[in-house]
Amino acid sequence: MEQVSWPVGGIAPESVPPALAHACDLVGSDLAAAGVVAASGDTWWAGKSALLSGGAPAAWVVGLGDGRKFAFGFGVDLSGSDAGVVALVAEGVQTHLAGYEFVEWPRCPRHRGPMAVAVEDVAAVWACRGARCQTIPIGAWSPT
Ligand SMILES: [Zn+2]
DSSP states (O other): OEEEEEEETTTTTTSSOOOHHHHHHHHHHHOOOOOOTTTTTTEEEEEHHHHHTTOOEEEEEEEETTTSSEEEEEEEETOOOOHHHHHHHHHHHHHHHHHSSSOOOOOTTTTOBBEEEEETEEEEEEEEESSSSOEEEETOOOOO
């Protein structure tokens, strides 16, 4: 699998589909705002996967690599809406962090509870899971 990589806070190479690059941009922004990754030191990587897609062009593998203690990647189906792709990338990173790095990300800024990925209208959001007190658009996280 041919791979490309780029800084979390940088611009994805042209070979990365726009929907995927956009999703990485938004999720990376939230990761950096929360201090989970460094916008300059950590990198995304992505590659087209024939293995996952059975040859269909829609399946890509994306993940965080260089600069991280735990490099990882997961498959993303690009056939859905842009917001759907953002949700898939957010969920993939969240699942990895919870399962392998024991990092609960993100936590509700109001009362520190876990937040879940949801798609509301046409936007992917973080939704407070416990108290359901608020939603925050993915990509709009501000440092606390
Ligand atoms: Zn809350």
